[in-house]
Amino acid sequence: MEILEKSVKEIHGLLKNRVLKCRDLIIQTYKNIEQQEPEIQSFISLAKEESISRSEEIDRLYDKGEELPVLAGIPIAVKDNICIKGQKTTCASRMLADFVAPYDATVTKKLTEHYMIPVGKLNMDEFAMGSSTENSVFHTTRNPWSLDCVPGGSSGGSTASVAAGQVPLSLGSDTGGSIRQPAAFCGVTGFKPTYGRVSRYGLVAFASSLDQIGPVAKNVEDISCVLNAISGHDSMDSTSADIAVPDFTLCLGKDIKGLKIGVPAELFGPAINSDVRQCVINGLELLSKEGACWEEVNMESFPHAIETYYILSSAEASANLARFDGVKYGHRYHNAKNIKEMYKKTRGSGFGSEVKRRIILGTYVLSAGYYDAYYAKAQKMRTLFKLDFAKAFKKYDVLITPSSPTTAFKIGEKIEDPLDMYTADIATIPVNLAGLPAISVPCGFVDGLPAGLQVIGKAFDEETVLKVAYKYQQLTDFHKKKPKLLN
């Protein structure tokens, strides 16, 4: 267990100096997974044999004295909406329960190029739609800090697995907060890069204008290492940005004297739990002592985040999920008399209730007579979100907010009330609507459950976000706390 508590750079040092064999690291990783899995249920599938054989290859390279990247031999787990060739990619849906990915996602290729070892695929809300990981067709992942609470979502497996010490690193995807909100709930560090920074090729699309892949880890330094590996232009994703990728570890440790922080008043009001709010304010005060200054800023678009996001994301989802029709791959209803019935019954029996709800909502807002009232208006609102951020970033270097209005809620508490569930994302959604980078770092505990602080940066200025978050983790030890089940 102790090995996986070390940072990526520490593990790399042990592997490089041959104090630790990669094979032993991987065997230990599976022991941790197997030990915690009955309670946490972070995973959908494991790739034990392939991983052990890969670890042996990497040991041979280290034994030969080859210079390998810092991530070489480090285990990572991958959200089950990211393709790994030859492995199942289920999206936690009955629709894709037996789908075997015929190609690697670009991020998967990059992990391989860095000699990383993807040990398994992680649980999630079906097709990444949800905020609790209860919408998985397989099982509900539990929060390692309190087993009767949700881990957040949709990347709940990605954050619970890191919090439970099953793996040191994971990948998630973030469409409206799906990395940052569960990172806050599970007391780990989760990062959503700028839209376009990381290729989405091989990520099963939910809402293409918002989706972004990002890393989850125990600390900001490890996040930076993974970000270095997965970032960069990709000709296979037409929205991928052809912008130079810096070394994200070089900004860590730089001072924050004179840093200007904007604090959106709309995310410090009554919708935010007062104890969570206090944790974030304590964080701001710590950063002030290091020479940063902060003041409130009004972001007038923020109160309309839920409406704007759920119209746009559901509209895009209804189009993206039209491909699941039982013809080419995935689940099929076999007793249909004609093709129309086959489509309808395949989709009716293959999708879970939240996915169906969003397809219905998305189809409705795109349909004749309603398009202007809903979709066109939401697209205009997105412009106002962008303008609000652009104005704020003329004055401030970063914005800081809570990552989530509350700490983790109980399993079953919100599942019957979709609108209540949607409010779990009020702090994270605006960031996706503007395509910005943002991180969630642990910032305290409320009744034993972790709270998260979100740092939001300018587009493609991940370095300032990481610099601030790293400084915060140097000043605090919340990210080093472990759930009781690991003690």
Added chain:
Amino acid sequence: MSLTMKDLEQVLSLANLDVEPHEKEIYLDQLTNILEQMETLGKLDLEGVKPSAYACEHSTFLREDIVKQSAVSLEKNAPEWELNSFRVPKILAD
């Protein structure tokens, strides 16, 4: 602008989605609440605001239509496969 059962059935047909009768009642109720929340946008004056299809400011690009990857096997994931084709139920009526 409230959602009626007729609207819901029209949308289910457009989306090629079959749901059980008892589910329709639940969806109608939930979607009515959701749409009520969405309608707050309707009250905003957004005249003159340009719509954004994407958040990003960087431009998207096209690439040459050249096959770079070897063809993947379609058969492996196909629900039904015959004569190197996907087999589907009858499309034209008798």
